[in-house]
Amino acid sequence: MENVYRILDANFNRAREGLRVVEEVARFVLSDAALAFRVRELRHRLSRCQEAFPAKGAALVAARDVEGDVGSGALPSHGPLTLGELATANFKRVQEALRVLEEYARLCRVTAPFQEMRFLAYALEQEIMGRLAGLEEACRPAPASRQADYTLYVITGDKFSRGRSILEVAREAISGGATVLQLREKEFPARRLVEVGRQLRELTREAGVTFIVNDRVDVALAVDADGVHLGQDDLPVEEARRILGPGKIIGVSTHSVEQALEAQRRGADYLGVGPIYETWTKEDAEAPVGPDILRRLAPLVHIPMVAIGGIKAHNAAEVVAAGADGVAVITAVVAAEDVAGAARELRRVIAEARRKRP
Incomplete structure (x- = not known):
């Protein structure tokens, strides 16, 4: 019977160790307290089952023979694992160990719910591996066509441009160092948006600057823009991706940590975070969220954050210090008397x- 006890002891340990590994995945990788609790409860339940054996399980520990165990040597390394492979390997350890416990417990005439626990482990594996697959997909680097330099993101504003044409202002902004140009003219009809968009597309392509269209997926397609920027009430990211195809950039305006994480989960390529400060360029603007939101998001997101809302040369350094990858401006550049000079000063402050x- 001592050899049976050794088998039981080894498999209780093996199952608990595997459960601890996947519990940490649920807790620290998926940040899911409920899921981590379910794994932990299965681990604790396993420990309680051990107490059904002689001397409340102490007989199993007493039979342990580490030095005499022919299987205690180091196993050959199979190279680095992905997080998914690591979780899968440990789930298999748990399930196999539970099957061994189920079979050998019969020799001790002990009744324990090992089969039920094994099926719980199967269900947990399916749930956690599905979540990990989604996380790995979201974390996969975007194709080169969807990567951009968001350092200075200039948004058009015809009514703030001092009578100058959008094309003229855009040319000067690019001359001063704008890395992204967004066409945002809420009052323009679709026909005019397409006309102006084609001019800006030609200009930005020649200058090597990323060109984004605000809200209008149809216009972005018509002018072959590099991508589109969506608000919270616009098309869902997945639907915009289906229409635009896999090679286009999709940015999303976010006003809270929850919205930012949701946009990232849905596949956004960058976040527009704000308004950071009070702004008058948007009539229905949200209340200012302040630069602290950038500090809170920095450890949680892996896609670029572009701060927007009331940003000028005098406060741009604050949002960059808080974690922004770039700043988005309208009046700070397009309303300036010297557009190129204003853009140049912002680039200096950011750098x-x-x-x-x-």
């Missing part, structure tokens, strides 16, 4: 703030 950032 200096990045040098000081840890």
